[in-house]
Amino acid sequence: MEPQADIAVIGLAVMGQNLILNMNDHGFTVVAFNRTVSKVDAFLANEAKGTRIIGAHSLPEMVALLKRPRRVMLMVKAGSAVDEFIEHLLPLLEPGDIIIDGGNSLFEDTIRRVKYVESKGLLYIGTGVSGGEEGARHGPSIMPGGSPAAWEHLKPIFQAIAAKVADGSPCCDWVGEGGAGHYVKMTHNGIEYGDMQLICEAYQLLKGGLGLTPDEMHPVFAEWNQGELNSYLIEITRDILAKKDDDDGAPLVDKILDTAGQKGTGKWTVMSSQELGIPITLIAEAVYSRCVSAMKDQRVAAAKVFPPSNPRFAGDRQAWVNDIRRALYASKIISYTQGYLLMRAAAQHYGWNLNYGGIALMWRGGCIIRSAFLGDIKRAFDKHPGLTNLLLDPFFKKAIKGCARSWRKVVGTAVRKGIPVPAFSTALAFFDGLRSARLPANLLQAQRDYFGAHTYERVDQPRGQFFHTNWTGTGGRVASSTYTV
Numbered sequence: 352m353e354p355q356a357d358i359a360v361i362g363l364a365v366m367g368q369n370l371i372l373n374m375n376d377h378g379f380t381v382v383a384f385n386r387t388v389s390k391v392d393a394f395l396a397n398e399a400k401g402t403r404i405i406g407a408h409s410l411p412e413m414v415a416l417l418k419r420p421r422r423v424m425l426m427v428k429a430g431s432a433v434d435e436f437i438e439h440l441l442p443l444l445e446p447g448d449i450i451i452d453g454g455n456s457l458f459e460d461t462i463r464r465v466k467y468v469e470s471k472g473l474l475y476i477g478t479g480v481s482g483g484e485e486g487a488r489h490g491p492s493i494m495p496g497g498s499p500a501a502w503e504h505l506k507p508i509f510q511a512i513a514a515k516v517a518d519g520s521p522c523c524d525w526v527g528e529g530g531a532g533h534y535v536k537m538t539h540n541g542i543e544y545g546d547m548q549l550i551c552e553a554y555q556l557l558k559g560g561l562g563l564t565p566d567e568m569h570p571v572f573a574e575w576n577q578g579e580l581n582s583y584l585i586e587i588t589r590d591i592l593a594k595k596d597d598d599d600g601a602p603l604v605d606k607i608l609d610t611a612g613q614k615g616t617g618k619w620t621v622m623s624s625q626e627l628g629i630p631i632t633l634i635a636e637a638v639y640s641r642c643v644s645a646m647k648d649q650r651v652a653a654a655k656v657f658p659p660s661n662p663r664f665a666g667d668r669q670a671w672v673n674d675i676r677r678a679l680y681a682s683k684i685i686s687y688t689q690g691y692l693l694m695r696a697a698a699q700h701y702g703w704n705l706n707y708g709g710i711a712l713m714w715r716g717g718c719i720i721r722s723a724f725l726g727d728i729k730r731a732f733d734k735h736p737g738l739t740n741l742l743l744d745p746f747f748k749k750a751i752k753g754c755a756r757s758w759r760k761v762v763g764t765a766v767r768k769g770i771p772v773p774a775f776s777t778a779l780a781f782f783d784g785l786r787s788a789r790l791p792a793n794l795l796q797a798q799r800d801y802f803g804a805h806t807y808e809r810v811d812q813p814r815g816q817f818f819h820t821n822w823t824g825t826g827g828r829v830a831s832s833t834y835t836v
């Protein structure tokens with residue numbers, strides 16, 4: 352058969368199928384393949400019926416249908432399935448052909464695969480695809496990285512199928528070399544963990560502190576969605592709060608067990624932040640909060656031993672609602688500040704040239720963290736591409752200042768009343784740490800020098816000179832850098 356297909360997609364699970372249908376809608380001819388070949392026929396007979404989509408029953412048949420350079424996109428389970436398909440594909444493809452991994456791969460695997468596939472003369476792309484089933488079908492956020500030479504061959508397809516913002520710009524652009532695409536997607540997921548935790552803490556405050564019912568909270572979130580918090584996650588929270596149980600018409604949210612799971616990308620973000628030494632405190636708290644939630648039996652037991660006192664906040668309800676909104680907004684600014692610090696450190700460490708405003712634009716639509724807020728971040732980087740810390744941008748500086756009083760009031764009252772607000776409070780602690788020109792690390796350095804002769808720098812001497820003190824009179828004069836016991 353004549354090569355006629357623009358791209359092949361392997362993997363007919365939900366994301367793969369929807370991406371194929373989306374590509375078809377935009378005029379591309381797609382050839383579909385799946386390990387379990389019967390799913391190809393089922394897809395053609397059902398979802399893909401009446402479209403231009405072609406099915407292949409073997410990899411050689413699939414490859415023979417592709418125009419050059421061949422574009423083969425994997426939408427399979429992250430991990431060994433990707434490596435296996437790369438091995439199967441390499442003998443069938445030619446130099447210049449492109450293998451794309453659109454799954455949720457760990458960026459370090461992508462770094463390795465880019466090098467490996469390039470060593471065989473082919474090109475490799477690891478791309479984040481966000482937006483779930485709906486996004487994949489009608490416009491996801493797409494974050495591609497890997498072999499730069501592949502981008503011109505993928506750009507027309509990816510930008511056509513991606514979500515668009517109001518001015519028509521696609522939520523897809525080149526992210527960077529190696530594992531940059533998957534790194535940015537991982538960070539996106541970490542930020543998603545943070546955003547969700549912040550909303551959950553606001554919900555807990557409205558519920559425990561103000562005694563609002565889901566029906567009473569629904570209009571609160573509807574109103575918040577009209578302002579600076581306008582976002583997909585606030586919008587779905589609004590709708591969740593209004594949803595009733597089919598059985599008795601009571602709010603469904605109250606019937607859902609309060610233990611959360613995690614799939615790993617939040618954890619990976621925190622692990623990477625530990626490697627790079629960047630304080631992603633809010634995302635870390637979001638991950639750990641899920642872990643605390645999973646300790647249901649222990650929580651139930653501890654609640655009997657340490658029963659909570661009356662958590663109700665005194666004072667004007669509407670004023671509190673506004674305070675909680677401002678505390679959420681300020682904490683969210685901190686979370687994105689931390690996320691951008693992480694990406695900046697990763698770019699430096701792995702040698703990527705990341706476009707930070709471009710990343711905000713990619714996240715502006717299509718993905719789970721899409722929000723008006725990301726438009727503000729994009730504007731901040733447009734004005735000042737070298738911005739090292741989001742808090743130093745005039746817009747965010749003003750926003751944080753405007754929220755500070757409410758933020759402290761909410762965190763302080765929650766602490767006094769025993770309502771857990773780990774993300775709100777870690778955000779505030781980070782903010783206060785950041786604006787402390789002097790921290791107690793002088794004492795820490797003294798302790799380290801005392802027990803381990805780790806040396807310290809002095810405020811009255813130039814940086815880079817290290818001193819050691821014989822603190823007890825019995826220790827040696829030798830510092831640990833020159834003498835290790």
Ligand code: 2AM
Pocket residue numbers: 361362363364385386387390426427428431432435
């Ligand atoms: P399957 O339909 O044959 O199970 C999501 O699980 C997608 O990844 C599916 O298309 C699935 O194929 C594919 N997949 C999962 N593990 C795989 C493996 N080890 N090898 C190939 N494909 C795999």
